[in-house]
Amino acid sequence: MFLENLIAKINPHLAEKRQKSRMKLNYLKSVQNSGYSEGGASRRKNALKGFRANSYSPLEDIDVNLDLLRQRSRTLFMTSPIAASAIKLNRTNMIGAGLKLKCRIDSQLLGLSQEQAETWERKTEKEFALWAGSKHCDTLGLNDFYELQSIAFISWLLNGDAFVLMDYEKPTPYMPYTLRLHLIEGDRISNPKSSAGYVSLNQKAENGNRIFNGIEVDNKGKIVAYYVCNTYQNGSMLAKKEWIRVQAIGEKTGIPNVLHIMEAERAEQYRGVPYLAPIIVVLRQLTQYTEAELMAAVINGIFSVFITTSDGGENMDFDGSIEDFQKAYETGDYQLGAGLINYLAPGEDIKMADATRPNVNFDTFASAMCKYMGAALEIPYEVLIKSFNNNYSASRAALLELWKYIKMRRSWFINDFCQPIYEIFLAEAVASGRIQAPGFLKDPALKWAWCKAEWNGPAQGQLDPIKEATAAKIRVEQGFSTRERETVEMNGGDFVGNVTQAEMENKKMIQAGLKEKQ
Numbered sequence: 001m002f003l004e005n006l007i008a009k010i011n012p013h014l015a016e017k018r019q020k021s022r023m024k025l026n027y028l029k030s031v032q033n034s035g036y037s038e039g040g041a042s043r044r045k046n047a048l049k050g051f052r053a054n055s056y057s058p059l060e061d062i063d064v065n066l067d068l069l070r071q072r073s074r075t076l077f078m079t080s081p082i083a084a085s086a087i088k089l090n091r092t093n094m095i096g097a098g099l100k101l102k103c104r105i106d107s108q109l110l111g112l113s114q115e116q117a118e119t120w121e122r123k124t125e126k127e128f129a130l131w132a133g134s135k136h137c138d139t140l141g142l143n144d145f146y147e148l149q150s151i152a153f154i155s156w157l158l159n160g161d162a163f164v165l166m167d168y169e170k171p172t173p174y175m176p177y178t179l180r181l182h183l184i185e186g187d188r189i190s191n192p193k194s195s196a197g198y199v200s201l202n203q204k205a206e207n208g209n210r211i212f213n214g215i216e217v218d219n220k221g222k223i224v225a226y227y228v229c230n231t232y233q234n235g236s237m238l239a240k241k242e243w244i245r246v247q248a249i250g251e252k253t254g255i256p257n258v259l260h261i262m263e264a265e266r267a268e269q270y271r272g273v274p275y276l277a278p279i280i281v282v283l284r285q286l287t288q289y290t291e292a293e294l295m296a297a298v299i300n301g302i303f304s305v306f307i308t309t310s311d312g313g314e315n316m317d318f319d320g321s322i323e324d325f326q327k328a329y330e331t332g333d334y335q336l337g338a339g340l341i342n343y344l345a346p347g348e349d350i351k352m353a354d355a356t357r358p359n360v361n362f363d364t365f366a367s368a369m370c371k372y373m374g375a376a377l378e379i380p381y382e383v384l385i386k387s388f389n390n391n392y393s394a395s396r397a398a399l400l401e402l403w404k405y406i407k408m409r410r411s412w413f414i415n416d417f418c419q420p421i422y423e424i425f426l427a428e429a430v431a432s433g434r435i436q437a438p439g440f441l442k443d444p445a446l447k448w449a450w451c452k453a454e455w456n457g458p459a460q461g462q463l464d465p466i467k468e469a470t471a472a473k474i475r476v477e478q479g480f481s482t483r484e485r486e487t488v489e490m491n492g493g494d495f496v497g498n499v500t501q502a503e504m505e506n507k508k509m510i511q512a513g514l515k516e517k518q
Helices: 002-010 012-030 058-079 081-094 114-132 145-159 277-301 362-377 392-432 444-451 465-477 483-491 495-511
Strands: 100-103 161-168 179-185 210-212 215-217 223-229 243-247 258-262 304-308 340-344 453-456
Touching: 058 081, 058 145, 058 277, 081 145, 081 277, 081 362, 081 392, 100 114, 114 145, 114 392, 145 161, 145 179, 145 258, 145 392, 161 223, 161 392, 179 392, 223 258, 258 392, 277 362, 392 444, 392 453, 465 483, 483 495
Parallel strands: 304 340
Antiparallel strands: 100 453, 161 179, 161 258, 210 215, 215 223, 223 243
């Protein structure tokens, strides 16, 4: 008490501070049995004493670390079989050979009959196929629209996000449409005059807007522009780095100039996180462990001979090939190799450790790690490692669980990439007169009705085709589904096209006398 009074006289501010600390401590003691204070927020449990968790804004938690996450994600994709499996599995099941357009205009709102709507949809699909199936839709002239889907999707998973710049070129006799797509990786969207791996937390544009890792936002947080670098910041090319400000949306047309493909996990997050980010640590260690086990097994399988003689092998004859013989003591180069013989100097000896490889526990341990990583990536273990050793019900349950995830992520990709590009294409087609869509350029509601579409990709697949077909037949007969939907979900086909083709085939079968007319 005397000490407290003395401190109060000498330094009143310090005394007040100590008093507040005591009051806070007493308060914490009084509520220590309340809510999470005895759970995940406990400060007394031994299991949590070393758990010092800090989290800040998305810019500080994500953007500051994004460059390193990208580099590690790419390296694992190129060096780890599990990482490559996870990325390519996503690409193959969600995109496959490319998501195909199926127009679904709102004929009721547009005042069209069913026949008129089907005629318009068929014509529009053919016009889109003209553009999408050509490499002229790519600014670089390398890929058609369906191949660009695959590249954009892999880039999204590897880097956390992907960007598409809208370019326009003059129409030509072989390509009447001017729209071109320029796909770039997330590295090229960065703050002006910044260096690789560095993200300024307080950079501002000339107009006063803030810039978050290459994305300019206004005072409400809305994206207004992107800063595109002409090269990779950490690249070895000698090109001078320059940034161009690209407005997000055209002021007069309202058409996007840039498409940003990403998955947000937090509010006010402007850049995406690589798909492999949650498992980088485990995946890297598993890869190293696998390489070590493989090398140990290789070494254990090598047959090498070390001979010690009194004269270092000077008087010994050797009838083998020259590649299999060496006097290691002369060069100091002791090697292991298949059938390799090393002669040692007098007094030298070799002690070989028992590698006991291959390790019988390797598969069990690696499988357990793959299960944990698969859970984090929302990929069932059986699908991740392409091994279906369980019964039919378990394997089907794994595929059904995977399909929930595939439909969700495919929907995101369609909303960020396929549908916006189709709407931009359709606007040009209508403006140029190649497609007639009354009210498209005047009424947003009519434009929405004309733009409605579905995008069909790889089907779920079947473990037992007979059971799957029977179930589909029952769903159609009971009105739970339609033939068109079942056709798409079973094999990604076109029901109307199938019926038309079947009608033509039946006629030819009758003409050939292979089938009776009914």
